Amino acid sequence: MKLVEQKCQVIGKDDAPLASKEIYNLSTEISAWYIGKNFIKREYKFDNFRQAMDFVNKVAVLAEEQDHHPDISIFYNEVELTFSTHKIGGLSLNDFIMAAKVDMLK
Amino acid sequence: MKLVEQKCQVIGKDDAPLASKEIYNLSTEISAWYIGKNFIKREYKFDNFRQAMDFVNKVAVLAEEQDHHPDISIFYNEVELTFSTHKIGGLSLNDFIMAAKVDMLK
Numbered sequence: 072m073k074l075v076e077q078k079c080q081v082i083g084k085d086d087a088p089l090a091s092k093e094i095y096n097l098s099t100e101i102s103a104w105y106i107g108k109n110f111i112k113r114e115y116k117f118d119n120f121r122q123a124m125d126f127v128n129k130v131a132v133l134a135e136e137q138d139h140h141p142d143i144s145i146f147y148n149e150v151e152l153t154f155s156t157h158k159i160g161g162l163s164l165n166d167f168i169m170a171a172k173v174d175m176l177k
Numbered sequence: 178m179k180l181v182e183q184k185c186q187v188i189g190k191d192d193a194p195l196a197s198k199e200i201y202n203l204s205t206e207i208s209a210w211y212i213g214k215n216f217i218k219r220e221y222k223f224d225n226f227r228q229a230m231d232f233v234n235k236v237a238v239l240a241e242e243q244d245h246h247p248d249i250s251i252f253y254n255e256v257e258l259t260f261s262t263h264k265i266g267g268l269s270l271n272d273f274i275m276a277a278k279v280d281m282l283k
Contacts, residue, residue: 120246124237127251131230140226145233145249 074100074171079137080164088161101170110155111166115177117148126150129176137172139165180206180277185243186270194267207276216261217272221283223254232256235282243278245271 074097088109089097098106104113117123123145130152134140142153154170156163180203194215195203204212210219223229229251236258240246248259260276262269 120237120241124234128230128234131226135226140253142253143249143251147246147248 074168075175077164077168079139079168081138082156082158082163082165084158086159086163088156088159089163094162097164097167101167101174103174104170109161110153111162111170112151112153113170113173114149114151117150120145120147123148123150126176130173133172133176134169137165137169139169141169141173180274181281183270183274185245185274187244188262188264188269188271190264192265192269194262194265195269200268203270203273207273207280209280210276215267216259217268217276218257218259219276219279220255220257223256226251226253229254229256232282236279239278239282240275243271243275245275247275247279 094106098104101111101113104111115123115126117126127143127145127150130141130143130150139154142155144151152173154166155161156166200212204210207217210217221229221232223232233249233251233256236247236249236256245260245262248261250257258279260272261267262272
């Protein structure tokens with residue numbers, strides 16, 4: 072099933088972070104994202120602050136719905152999102168599911 | 178007139194940034210803010226993400242109204258705001274006016 076069709080699952084602190092090979096395979100579905108060691112990040116540009124805020128509010132609704140929240144930075148018309156699964160100190164499938172879903176909101 | 182009662186003014190690129198003494202005097206009205214060289218910054222904590230987003234949306238309305246926008250970072254229940262007047266590469270009265278007004282929104 073595609074990432075965008077999946078739902079975030081509850082992660083326990085004893086769950087293992089994704090392995091490099093899994094990360095590599097999943098990254099092909101979110102090719103615009105920067106894949107860091109413990110996080111994934113993407114910057115979105117908009118015409119103005121209002122559009123940036125509209126996007127952030129859509130991301131916020133999705134984050135509450137899926138109970139997985141990105142760090143969000145807003146620099147006037149630019150929005151930077153960072154996903155990480157802090158509980159396991161690494162990346163989980165949830166980070167990739169959210170990235171794919173967020174890409175659909177732009 | 179108190180900072181919170183003032184309105185942001187249009188700043189030209191040839192306007193001078195505030196001098197150290199002016200910054201010092203103004204900072205007494207926004208004592209919870211960190212005063213950097215070219216910016217001022219404050220972190221606000223909330224009970225949850227929803228409350229943090231409600232605050233950010235109030236800040237956004239004020240920023241549009243006064244046409245002076247902070248950089249905004251949201252880390253779940255924490256919101257960090259940074260004001261700077263990029264056009265003059267320093268701090269203007271507008272930064273302090275906004276800081277005082279934002280403090281009223283919390």
